[in-house]
Amino acid sequence: MNIALFDLDHTLIPLDSDFEWGQFLVRIGAVDADAFAKRNTEFFTQYQAGTLDAVEYLEFALGTLAQFPRAQLDAWHAQFMEEVILPAVQPIATDLVKRHQDADDLVAIITATNRFVTAPIAKAFGVSKLIAAEPELDANGEITGKLKGIPTSGPGKVIHANEWLASMGKTLGSFANSYFYSDSQNDIPLLSVVTHPVATNPNARLKAHAQAHGWRILNLFND
Template structure:
């Protein structure tokens, strides 16, 4: 029987938050109003860390920022973002962890609350084919409208998306001998609680406390590298 290995992205496979850094990048290159966006982005980030974030409100804020640009302009910005911000944050420890599961022929997926536009190229750079992410809505010309399609991939939404993705393949989580999920955040406790092998990875204090109380293993992935 095959195993399944699921990975959060931000602060788990990456030592940074790609969503937050994307906003900071747009401010830095002068693409958006630094004061207005930066202040709002920081507020949302603090809410996320505290576990009080309204995911739909945040995603439509983030996607609304993207909607003001053409798709070609966004693609150009993202290529620069990958080069300047993401590539330096792709560390050997993340590739080594993924390789362990790849060599075991596990089914591997990244499941992230960050939207697909930001994260698809990152998943590709990490060598992960399957990505479950918040889905932006596009118009007929392929431009982002600023709206979210479906439910967010955060908190219990990750469980919803995982079950739907597996069902498309005629599978369910219980079909796998072992199921792993690596995450840094207490926001992911709903999904961590239903896999056979939850691993609190670079955990924040709230997740660390929960992991210790429940006997879950912890992993400091970047302790020697960042």
């Protein structure tokens, strides 16, 4: 058996789901447009530059979610999927995931974005295993605004992937071939420990790193 890991934003979908969720909340009037949009854009710029404080951002995003009952959030997310995410999902990306699934590879999506935003997207790709930033929940299942555990970004992706595999008595070395698809230099730690790193729709920094190290470059959305 082989293993195939996928980043989500700008890798399997040609947008950033967390950023777009924030923009969606602004658009439907759920949050103060000027203040939220400004802060959301600042964080997104930091992410692109590789300077984002993951915990600070996640607790900003989760704090926004905590303002609303879970039932309301779920209703909004269904609307978000229909209006924003599903129209952006492209067959070339779903086919890539399916090729690994059809080969009986162990498949997972591993993303720095929180589980609330990404779980329905992983489901749309037919991927049952999602490793994502975990929001803390209270006894009633409501989001508290706090992050549970460590972020699933940068070196954190390696930690979380290893913990998941260890729970099954496996390591990355248990597999003949291990693949990780990502668009960002933020994911170089995990890309560096698989046998087949694939710079997918890479940003400029990851593209340069991939070229220097002889990694495969795959452009799903802009050939």
